[in-house]
């Protein structure tokens with residue numbers, strides 16, 4: 001959606017948005033879209049990420065307090081729930097937009113993983129969704145009929161070699177979303193993952209070979225790669241009351257990539273390499 005007016009889809013709703021680092025972050029774009037649609041929320045990120053200070057601009061623009069939280073630490077998540085309760089009372093939605101792999105950062109190949117780092121990858125990128133929902137339940141902060149969205153990548157289903165142990169983390173994340181979704185459904189709470197196409201963010205471009213993955217996806221997807229703003233609009237619909245019976249799903253937001261084998265443009269390009277025999 002290009003105009004700033006919005007539809008009022010989240011009027012009166014409150015939430016927690018994890019993972020906004022800079023203005024390219026998907027979570028940053030989600031925060032702007034949620035504000036446009038009338039929501040109030042708190043912003044959270046790891047203390048080390050907050051040191052950069054960039055989040056202050058988003059906080060001012062959206063009138064949202066910032067609460068530091070390393071999602072791999074129980075005490076941090078517990079404290080965040082208390083602070084959020086003080087600030088907002090209770091919440092209707094949670095965005096989990098968190099991913100980090102020390103193995104990828106430190107260029108460890110998949111068949112030579114550092115297992116301590118693998119544990120960190122899984123803890124920060126996947127188990128954190130469990131931890132957040134666990135503490136949200138204990139704090140009785142998540143309203144009946146609420147909605148939880150975690151961002152994921154198709155590496156959970158298909159092999160993207162450069163995505164390394166993040167492929168495994170995303171598979172675990174999606175499983176946790178389904179399992180928690182089945183337990184929260186009795187309260188009308190939805191838990192879904194949105195599988196976003198490669199997007200030019202700090203986490204995305206940190207992956208070796210990202211440009212090739214981005215271009216490949218864009219060439220295959222009939223609608224082309226979606227932007228972070230388009231992902232944000234999709235998340236808004238999932239937080240809204242218009243999707244009350246959608247839960248435990250992995251929802252592809254990828255311009256049709258997942259369903260396509262090859263594009264016409266790629267067939268033509270490859271055929272021209274080998275000399276097209278067609279008249």
Ligand SMILES: NC(=O)c1ccc[n+]([C@@H]2O[C@H](COP(=O)([O-])OP(=O)(O)OC[C@H]3O[C@@H](n4cnc5c(N)ncnc54)[C@H](O)[C@@H]3O)[C@@H](O)[C@H]2O)c1
Nearest residue numbers: 019021025026046049070071098099151198199201203204
């Ligand atoms: N960019 C892509 O191509 C792409 C595609 C599909 C899915 N995703 C997913 O989208 C989500 C958001 O990533 P992004 O692309 O906007 O990149 P990003 O780098 O802007 O966001 C990742 C966030 O995770 C936070 N984080 C890392 N460790 C943390 C910790 N211990 N505690 C709390 N927060 C921590 C970072 O500070 C950062 O804000 C991630 O789950 C990512 O895997 C990204």
